[in-house]
Amino acid sequence: MHYRLIAPKTAYCLLILSFVAFSKSSSAQDGKALFQSNCASCHNPVRVVIGPALKGVTDRVPDNKLLHSWIKNNQTVLKSGNKYFTDLYNQYSKVPMNTFPGLTDPDIDAILKYVNSYTVATPGNNGTPTATESDSTLLYGILTIILAVIMLTLLQVNSNLKKLSDDKEGIPSAEPIPFYRNKAYITLLILVLFVIGGYFLVEGAIGLGRNKGYQPVQPIFYSHKVHAGTNQISCLYCHGGAWESKQASVPSLNICMNCHAAINEYKGDKIYREDGSEVNGTEEIQKLYSYTGYDPKSGKYTQAGRPIEWIKIHNLPDYVFFSHAQHIRAGKVQCQTCHGPIQQMSEVRQFADLSMSWCVNCHRTTKVDFPDSAGNTGNKFYNIYEKFHKELKPGDSITVEKIGGTECQKCHY
Ligand code: HEC
Ligand code: HEC
Numbered sequence: 001m002h003y004r005l006i007a008p009k010t011a012y013c014l015l016i017l018s019f020v021a022f023s024k025s026s027s028a029q030d031g032k033a034l035f036q037s038n039c040a041s042c043h044n045p046v047r048v049v050i051g052p053a054l055k056g057v058t059d060r061v062p063d064n065k066l067l068h069s070w071i072k073n074n075q076t077v078l079k080s081g082n083k084y085f086t087d088l089y090n091q092y093s094k095v096p097m098n099t100f101p102g103l104t105d106p107d108i109d110a111i112l113k114y115v116n117s118y119t120v121a122t123p124g125n126n127g128t129p130t131a132t133e134s135d136s137t138l139l140y141g142i143l144t145i146i147l148a149v150i151m152l153t154l155l156q157v158n159s160n161l162k163k164l165s166d167d168k169e170g171i172p173s174a175e176p177i178p179f180y181r182n183k184a185y186i187t188l189l190i191l192v193l194f195v196i197g198g199y200f201l202v203e204g205a206i207g208l209g210r211n212k213g214y215q216p217v218q219p220i221f222y223s224h225k226v227h228a229g230t231n232q233i234s235c236l237y238c239h240g241g242a243w244e245s246k247q248a249s250v251p252s253l254n255i256c257m258n259c260h261a262a263i264n265e266y267k268g269d270k271i272y273r274e275d276g277s278e279v280n281g282t283e284e285i286q287k288l289y290s291y292t293g294y295d296p297k298s299g300k301y302t303q304a305g306r307p308i309e310w311i312k313i314h315n316l317p318d319y320v321f322f323s324h325a326q327h328i329r330a331g332k333v334q335c336q337t338c339h340g341p342i343q344q345m346s347e348v349r350q351f352a353d354l355s356m357s358w359c360v361n362c363h364r365t366t367k368v369d370f371p372d373s374a375g376n377t378g379n380k381f382y383n384i385y386e387k388f389h390k391e392l393k394p395g396d397s398i399t400v401e402k403i404g405g406t407e408c409q410k411c412h413y
């Protein structure tokens with residue numbers, strides 16, 4: 001029977017087709033992943049964040065080599081006195097961009113390709129990046145289903161015709177089996193459902209306990225935009241623990257009172273909650289006083305204080321070791337790279353998903369900051385690596401992965 005052979009063959013073709021569809025989308029993903037782990041804290045493809053919107057930057061800076069050297073090390077480009085970038089730098093109030101010596105040319109091309117192909121899918125998606133490649137996966141999926149339906153219909157027609165012609169020639173043959181009773185199809189269907197079901201089950205299980213975007217309502221409406229943004233208070237003034245230790249820790253009330261013993265009114269720009277309702281800043285400062293037991297009229301602490309029960313937003317599972325000092329002091333990673341543009345958030349929202357692949361991807365692409373030839377800056381702890389460093393060809397770099405940043409026991413107790 002001829003058509004019996006067609007069925008498995010077509011199934012193979014479909015399988016291969018869907019693999020091609022998925023692998024295509026995962027290679028386009030690289031640029032997106034690199035963009036999100038390195039650039040998204042300051043850039044959005046289509047919106048100004050801290051830096052300019054990047055879509056179409058290849059048209060603004062047609063010199064590809066110059067653009068690459070800017071992204072790798074903008075400081076050298078600025079020192080060379082390039083007019084376009086000096087103007088841009090002044091226009092963005094001299095906010096420096098990070099340097100990315102660890103990014104290779106193909107990495108940068110992938111990032112540029114991603115930002116240029118970026119489209120906003122729906123207006124209501126809060127600007128969460130949704131790129132074209134996810135749409136094409138859907139397209140391939142729909143195409144696959146349509147092809148499968150056509151295939152089934154054709155096979156059915158084929159077997160009916162065969163039956164007719166057999167009958168005509170008087171060859172005895174069995175009734176064709178409709179496809180919903182055909183064992184081969186049923187097995188195939190079960191297999192497909194099993195694979196899809198398994199995929200979602202595993203995805204869901206891994207996602208348990210992950211809270212990207214988590215933004216609880218805090219007991220006091222304390223705005224980072226007002227403090228770290230408008231009033232330019234350094235992150236380390238309140239989160240000094242991040243420089244010294246594992247924990248960044250949330251400041252205790254006496255730190256708030258250093259300023260708020262004097263500042264008892266809010267007179268700044270209007271502030272809003274996520275739902276659009278306006279916040280009365282002065283009332284929120286009064287709440288602070290009720291926690292500390294401070295009486296602004298007499299300027300004395302009249303009642304016993306009690307701590308504010310801030311809701312913790314970022315939470316790694318207990319089996320993961322993470323140290324802020326290692327990243328900020330030794331690694332020179334900016335807070336915003338991991339926490340997003342906090343200085344623009346009225347209410348803190350979890351920016352990264354804190355997944356293992358998030359940590360590991362950054363360790364694979366970030367270069368370790370060694371002391372320079374004069375021995376001034378950089379992480380002296382790894383001086384023993386300097387010898388190897390010098391033996392490397394110029395242009396080669398040592399990523400965190402090479403110093404063991406992807407070894408299981410570094411992150412897992
Ligand atoms: C700490 C924030 C920050 C990060 C992280 C950052 N940038 Fe920037 N970027 C800026 C700022 C600010 C400017 C504007 C120029 C200036 O002030 O230095 C800029 C400018 C640029 C420009 C020039 C844009 C134009 O319109 O000509 C490009 C290209 C660029 N960034 C690419 C990147 C890429 C790619 C990454 C990630 C690998 C990245 N940036 C990461 C802040 C950042
Ligand atoms: C004036 C003090 C102050 C300054 C300055 C400040 N913060 Fe905060 N931060 C707080 C307080 C209080 C909380 C807890 C309430 C909340 O989550 O909004 C907090 C919470 C956070 C959280 C969430 C912690 C969690 O629960 O997971 C992050 C992340 C954070 N701050 C980062 C920053 C960064 C980055 C900067 C600098 C741009 C900064 N903070 C500047 C006081 C401060």
Ligand code: HEC
Nearest residue numbers: 221222223226231251255256259265266267268281284285
């Ligand atoms: C270094 C000084 C400083 C510290 C420390 C500080 N604040 Fe403020 N705070 C300010 C300034 C400045 C304003 C804005 C006043 C204005 O614009 O009228 C402000 C405004 C506020 C407001 C009203 C606006 C808003 O964000 O809702 C609240 C509430 C507030 N602070 C709470 C806190 C709490 C809680 C802490 C401790 C975690 C704290 N502040 C620590 C300086 C400080």
Ligand code: HEC
Nearest residue numbers: 235239242247248249314315316322327328333334335338
């Ligand atoms: C390499 C990524 C990374 C950088 C850089 C980083 N953080 Fe964090 N931060 C995290 C992670 C991961 C957690 C969750 C830690 C946990 O649950 O044990 C966290 C938690 C926090 C918390 C919650 C309290 C705590 O200590 O668990 C605060 C506040 C905070 N970070 C502030 C900062 C500030 C301020 C900076 C810059 C000085 C900064 N972070 C830089 C990744 C980072």
Ligand code: HEC
Nearest residue numbers: 321322326330331337359362366379400403404405410411
């Ligand atoms: C934005 C990039 C970035 C992210 C995200 C990041 N790291 Fe790192 N990490 C670094 C850098 C850079 C260093 C090297 C610091 C140094 O010079 O010692 C480092 C070093 C480390 C080390 C020490 C490695 C060693 O060999 O000594 C540990 C442990 C670590 N990170 C854990 C984590 C964990 C856990 C997470 C996720 C929750 C994470 N990191 C996320 C950039 C990152």
Ligand code: HEC
Nearest residue numbers: 206210317320354355356359360363405406407408410411
């Ligand atoms: C750079 C830090 C880092 C390194 C290196 C690392 N892990 Fe993880 N791992 C994490 C973080 C963070 C989580 C928590 C993920 C979450 O909550 O979703 C995690 C979670 C896990 C889990 C729980 C399953 C899950 O995804 O939630 C397992 C199992 C695991 N890691 C095994 C390993 C093994 C095996 C290695 C060595 C090949 C390794 N890890 C290396 C950071 C790391």
